[in-house]
Amino acid sequence: MAYNDQNIFARILRDELPAIKVYEDDQVLAFMDIMPQADGHTLVIPKVPAETLLDLPPEAAAYTIQIVQKVAKAIETGLDVKGIVLMQLSGSSAGQTVPHVHFHLIPSSIHELGRHAAQMGDQEKIKALAEKIKAAL
Ligand code: 5GP
Secondary structure (H helix, E strand, C coil): CCCCCCCHHHHHHCCCCCCCEEEECCCEEEEECCCCCCCCCEEEEECCCCCCHHHCCHHHHHHHHHHHHHHHHHHHHHCCCCCCEEECCCCHHHCCCCCCCCEEEECCCCCCCCCCCCCCCCHHHHHHHHHHHHHHC
């Protein structure tokens, strides 16, 4: 399916919509999930326009996973957590709701994961968590 450049994450990448960002370079952006499944739930997205992991050029996938690892380390250190669930939903059948490929980093256990994209988080609390992650990057 053709990439829809009006999706929420494409608009965040163009700074048309706000986001609580923790990391950005010329290829990747990491920002806090607005409806976190656990405290510190962070999203990492490549800047190339790709809808799912299957559409992502291998070079972009390889670079993005390096940043996923970097941000995961900062979450672990900055928020003093031990386990992080890495989740990637490709396709609406898998539950993907935003059609721009993204990696979820969720400081939680698979057995305690909150519901997906279910409830708006407290944005002030999320900002404070983001500051701790940024400080550890
Ligand atoms: P998906 O279902 O596509 O794997 O995940 C999309 C994620 O994006 C969900 O976890 C949801 O909470 C999050 N999300 C949806 N809209 C926004 C938004 O406007 N800003 C941010 N920061 N996250 C969003």
